[in-house]
Amino acid sequence: SYAWNSTHxxxxxxxxNTQFRMVINATDRELRLFRRSIGGTNPLSVSAVRYQYPNGTIINGSTFQSRGGEVRQTREETVIGFPDSDSQPPGKIAFTSSGNRKRFSLPTYVDGSYQLTLPPNRRVEFPIFGSVSPGGSQKRIDEQNRLEITWESMDAETASARFYLQRDLYIFGGVLGGIILVGLGGLYRYRQRIHRLRKERQEMGLDIEADDE
Incomplete structure (x- = not known):
């Protein structure tokens, strides 16, 4: 279900499953959704569109269209037009879209506060695997062990987070520890071999320097 009660x-x-659900408190009669690419922008694919009026009434996609709402796609963006545009201010729009297994990144479509909630057991703290942009966010773990990242005032063009499963970090630590142990073992054997060869040379008199006459 959508987070209609969110204060953000x-x-x-x-x-x-890498999909994400997004609820936006609309500030205009149209909302333009897109992803940035090297050549410009591409439309953001959306499904399960829902609309909530300011009085709390929620309508589905078919009712959304019958009341004057629309969802249309151009080559550069997906445009959502809100219903009853002349009778009352816009409410909240919600939709589902697809993302990435270990990274979320989207343009910031409206001004205001943002909250990004990751799946359970995901974290962002370890620098190699995790990051959050822009800075200045607040983080907390909810009762379902999900990390909530909050920006009280978004001032960037893009919000993004790279995250990892906690167990992946433990696996990485174990593999890295194993590599270090193997390396130390190899170094120890190498030093032992050098020591043994040096001792053999000394026993054979090969390391005894002749005195200059």
Whole structure:
């Protein structure tokens, strides 16, 4: 279900299956959704569109269209137009889209506060595998062991997070520890071999320097 009760202007919940659910508190009659690419922008694919009126009433996609709402796609963006545009201010729009297994990144479509909730057991603290942009966010773990990342005032063009499973970090630590142990073992054997060869040379008199006459 969508986070209709969120107190943030934009609420994003990343699912286990890499899809994410997004709820946006609309500030205009149209919302333009896109992803940035090297050549410009591409439309963001959306599904399960829902709309909540300011009075709390929620309508589905078919009712959304019958009341004047629309979802249309151009070559550069997906445009969502809100229903009853002349009768009352816009409410909240929600939709589902697809993402990446270990990374979330989208343009910031509206101003205001943002909250990004990751799937259970995901973290961002370890620098090699995790990061959050822009800075200045607050983080907390909810009762479902999900990391919530909050920006009280978004001032960047893109919000992104690279994250990892906690167990992946433990596996990486174990592998790295194994590599270090193997390396130390190899170094020890190498030093032992050098010591043995030096001792053999000394026993054979090869390391005894002749005195200059």
């Amino acid at each position: 202007d934009v609420d994003i919940t990343v699912q286990e």
